[in-house]
Amino acid sequence: xxxxxxxxxxxxxxxxxxxxxxxxxxxxxxxxxxxxxxxxxxxxxxxxxxxxxxxxxxxxxxxxxxxxxxxxxxxxxxxxxxxxxxxxxxxxxxxxxxxxxxxxxxxxxxxxxxxxxxxxxxxxxxxxxxxxxxxxxxxxxxxxxxxxxxxxxxxxxxxxxxxxxxxxxxxxxxxxxxxxxxxxxxxxxxxxxxxxxxxxxxxxxxxxxxxxxxxxxxxxxxxxxxxxxxxxxxxxxxxxxxxxxxxxxxxxxxxxxxxxxxxxxxxxxxxxxxxxxxxxxxxxxxxxxxxxxxxxxxxxxxxxxxxxxxxxxxxxxxxxxxxxxxxxxxxxxxxxxxxxxxxxxxxxxxxxxxxxxxxxxxxxxxxxxxxxxxxxxxxxxxxxxxxxxxxxxxxxxxxxxxxxxxxxxx
Ligand code: HAM
Numbered sequence: 001x002x003x004x005x006x007x008x009x010x011x012x013x014x015x016x017x018x019x020x021x022x023x024x025x026x027x028x029x030x031x032x033x034x035x036x037x038x039x040x041x042x043x044x045x046x047x048x049x050x051x052x053x054x055x056x057x058x059x060x061x062x063x064x065x066x067x068x069x070x071x072x073x074x075x076x077x078x079x080x081x082x083x084x085x086x087x088x089x090x091x092x093x094x095x096x097x098x099x100x101x102x103x104x105x106x107x108x109x110x111x112x113x114x115x116x117x118x119x120x121x122x123x124x125x126x127x128x129x130x131x132x133x134x135x136x137x138x139x140x141x142x143x144x145x146x147x148x149x150x151x152x153x154x155x156x157x158x159x160x161x162x163x164x165x166x167x168x169x170x171x172x173x174x175x176x177x178x179x180x181x182x183x184x185x186x187x188x189x190x191x192x193x194x195x196x197x198x199x200x201x202x203x204x205x206x207x208x209x210x211x212x213x214x215x216x217x218x219x220x221x222x223x224x225x226x227x228x229x230x231x232x233x234x235x236x237x238x239x240x241x242x243x244x245x246x247x248x249x250x251x252x253x254x255x256x257x258x259x260x261x262x263x264x265x266x267x268x269x270x271x272x273x274x275x276x277x278x279x280x281x282x283x284x285x286x287x288x289x290x291x292x293x294x295x296x297x298x299x300x301x302x303x304x305x306x307x308x309x310x311x312x313x314x315x316x317x318x319x320x321x322x323x324x325x326x327x328x329x330x331x332x333x334x335x336x337x338x339x340x341x342x343x344x345x346x347x348x349x350x351x352x353x354x355x356x357x358x359x360x361x362x363x364x365x366x367x368x369x370x371x372x373x374x375x376x377x378x379x380x381x382x383x384x385x386x387x388x389x390x391x392x393x394x395x396x397x398x399x400x401x402x403x404x405x406x407x408x409x410x
Pocket of ligand 1: 104106
C-alpha cells in the first residue's frame, strides 16, 4: 500500500478529470458503493476458486460476527446495488461509473499493489453487441488522452449453452499433458481448466498455446454476438487482436472478454493488462434477480500513470496568484480579491505571510500560476498573464473578470 504524495496529485487529478469528462460525454452516472461488502458477495460472483477470492481478498469478522471483505473489485457490488435499489425499473440500460480504492493481497511489484485505484464503466440491462464495442472504444480513447496507445486483446468465452462442451474437450486436452503443468495448474485442471490460460509459467504457457480454442466451439448466438462486436470495432478503427488466452480471472464473465494492453508490450506470457472487462450476462440472475445482460470494464489508475510517465499534462493548479508589494492596505485588498476570485470558482492564492516580492514571484512560478496580480500601494493591480507574457495595470474590481476571460482562452 502506498501514499499518494502531493507531487503525484496533479496526475491523479488529471485521471479524475479525464474519467469525469468521459462519463459526462457518454452519459454515465457516478455510483459509490461502500468499501466493505459481505465477503459472500464476491465468493458467489467472482468465484470461490479464483485467485482474487481464494488468495487475495482481505476478509475479517466484524464486531457483529459478519464476515466482510475489503472490496477487491466492484462489478459484483454494482450488480448487488442494481438489484437492491430497484434499478431494473429505471430506463434501461443503466450506465454507471466509479473511481476509488480497491484491495487485493497481491505480491507487490511495479504496477501491482495491495491498495490500488480503479475506475470502471458498467452498462446494465442491454445485451446488444454495440454496447461491448462502445465500451471498448471509450477505453481506448481514454488511454489515448494519456498518450498511452493500447491494443485490445479480445476473446469470447461463450455462455452456459456452449462453454460446458468446450470445457470437457479442454479438460481432456490438458489432462493428456498433465505432466507438463505446474502444481497450480494441476489444481486448476480439476476446478476450472480455463484458468490455465492465465498461468504465466512458461511450460504451462506452451501447453496452452496448442489447446483447443473456445472461438471454435461457440454456439450460434455467441458466435454471432462476437462477430458483430468485432465488426463494430472495425467500424471505429479500434486496434484489436484476437487472443484465445484472454479468459479473465473472474467467474462471472460470459461472451466478450477483453483486456487493454500497452502497444509494444503485448507479446510474451508476462504481459500485464492496463485494464480489462467483458460481458457478465448471468451475474444479476445469479444474485437473485431476473435474467439481465450487462457489460463493463475497469482500469488500474497506478498502471495507467506508470504507462503514461510524465505525459499527462496537468492543468495549472492556480489560476491567480496574488502577490503583495506594499503595506497593510495592499494586503487587505489582496485578501479581498482572493476571496472574490474563489467565489467566482477560480483557484486563487494570496500571499499573506510577508514574503519578499521576489520570493512571492518565485512561489507563483513554482505553482505554475496562470495569472499573477501584484497588489501595491498605488491603488491599482499589475496583472501579469504568465502564458502570454503580458501585463497591464487595472482596478481591483476588474481582476476577477479579466482572469475568467483569459482562462477561457487557454
Ligand atoms: P481486473 O482485471 O481484475 O478486473 O482488474 C482491472 C484492472 O485493475 C487491472 O487491469 C489492473 O489495471 C488493475 N489492478 C488489478 N489488480 C491490481 C493490483 N493489485 N494493483 C494495481 N492494479 C491492479 C476487474 O476488477 C473487473 N471488475 C473489471 C470489470 C468491470 N469487468 C466488468 N466490469
